[in-house]
Amino acid sequence: MPVIRGKIIEPLFPAETIAARNRELAAEIAGGPTKDLLVIAVLKGSFIFAADLLRGMHEAGLAPEVEFITLSSYGSGTVSRGVRIIKDIDSDVRDRDVLLVDDILESGRTLSFARDLLFERGARNVTVAVLLDKKGHRQTDFEADYVGFDCPDHFVVGYGMDVAYAFRELPFVGVVTGDA
Numbered sequence: 056m057p058v059i060r061g062k063i064i065e066p067l068f069p070a071e072t073i074a075a076r077n078r079e080l081a082a083e084i085a086g087g088p089t090k091d092l093l094v095i096a097v098l099k100g101s102f103i104f105a106a107d108l109l110r111g112m113h114e115a116g117l118a119p120e121v122e123f124i125t126l127s128s129y130g131s132g133t134v135s136r137g138v139r140i141i142k143d144i145d146s147d148v149r150d151r152d153v154l155l156v157d158d159i160l161e162s163g164r165t166l167s168f169a170r171d172l173l174f175e176r177g178a179r180n181v182t183v184a185v186l187l188d189k190k191g192h193r194q195t196d197f198e199a200d201y202v203g204f205d206c207p208d209h210f211v212v213g214y215g216m217d218v219a220y221a222f223r224e225l226p227f228v229g230v231v232t233g234d235a
């Protein structure tokens with residue numbers, strides 16, 4: 056079992072598995088609405104997935120523009136949790152086909168907030184790609200259009216995702232199972 060900086064990290068999705076799935080997702084996306092396509096990556100956790108997916112989209116013949124939005128959840132518990140824009144996109148989304156890219160779909164609050172926001176701003180179409188889907192944690196009726204993998208009910212790190220700001224740089228997705 057890999058030990059990284061004193062933590063035991065059990066690999067869940069190896070780099071090669073993610074790369075192969077990204078190629079499939081890019082091909083699926085190429086078959087969807089892609090006129091004037093604008094990809095919006097939801098920071099921070101999606102930055103590596105978005106970068107790899109975009110290169111896959113190039114291979115699939117797409118030529119998207121790219122934007123970034125930083126969103127954060129605030130409040131605790133279930134009912135009072137809201138989503139806040141920390142850093143907004145620069146582009147006008149009016150009449151654009153938008154693809155939102157995020158790392159994990161969990162409660163669905165972050166992505167349903169983002170999708171509503173883009174429709175309010177006049178986007179023609181908004182689709183959503185996530186690397187991982189934690190289906191058991193949904194608190195909305197939100198579903199993604201493109202899902203890399205169903206995620207087991209564990210807190211995962213790597214491939215852009217962190218725990219307490221650590222492990223974003225790992226090339227694979229894993230679970231911290233304990234101290235070494």
Ligand code: IMP
Nearest residue numbers: 100159160161162163164165210211216
């Ligand atoms: P939700 O769908 O609004 O609940 O938000 C999901 C967000 O929570 C994701 O975009 C991640 O930023 C974060 N998140 C959820 N589960 C994990 C995890 O296992 N590891 C790292 N971040 C997570």
Ligand code: MG
Nearest residue numbers: 098099100158
């Ligand atoms: Mg996130």
